[in-house]
Amino acid sequence: MSIFAVGDLQGCYRELLRLLDRIAFDPARDHLWCVGDLVNRGPESLAVLRFVHGLGEQAITVLGNHDLHLLALAQGNQRHARQSNLDEILRAPDRDELLHWLRHRPLLHHDAHLGFTMIHAGLPPQWSLTEARQYARELELVLRGPGYRDFLLQMYGNKPKRWTPALTGIERLRFITNALTRLRFCEPDGALALSEKGEPGSQAAGRRPWFRMPNRRTRDERIIFGHWSTIGYLAEHNVWGLDSGCLWGGALTAIRLDDPDAITPIQLACAGYREPGAHA
Incomplete structure (x- = not known):
């Protein structure tokens, strides 16, 4: 059995199949970890969603x-709708099954045996892994519960920027969402700098990538993430970034996790x- 992690797909179905063929992925035996953003902007989001759903527990x-944008759009939240090409999913006969499955996916996956944690975007420096898992679970329970529609209708927004355990309600859920699914840069005090979307070095003075924050409490944890196509494949101390910009003409990247002492990128x-440019 092999365990592979793959970067952001965003509807790039044919590239996914070609990469899986290159790594000799066997769906009856091997496991595939996806860092999120299965859908949107690419040409075959429905096919990607159906394929990953069809792998089941593998x-x-x-x-x-x-x-999350797809889930919000399905509930009538039209904010950012013009930036989407998700109508094929929303019109599909198996739409409800696929959206139900997607809504029950985790925000954070931790494998104690492998010693890897997977998120989509980032972790604020003030969170420990134990806390991050707790906060991710809070959001997962909301998405899987009866109040998921209310959350999805209020999800968007850049505030609050600073974490405090005293946050409650939608502000608490929005911060957790933004950290786990949108974060790239942090302010010197650890606040989220969500307006920054470029590569490291393009940011305002004092801001740093979340994984380079000097006081980050998860610096000894092995973390896999995506979301940040402008940095391409990244391998720093205990951190692997897998979004190498397939959608934008870069590459689709996979790494094998069951041999952590010999991780090398496999790229297609x-x-x-899409033309590269500002994107969320």
């Missing part, structure tokens, strides 16, 4: 911001379906 995917060059 696939683990965490929710990304575009996956992509033609690209």
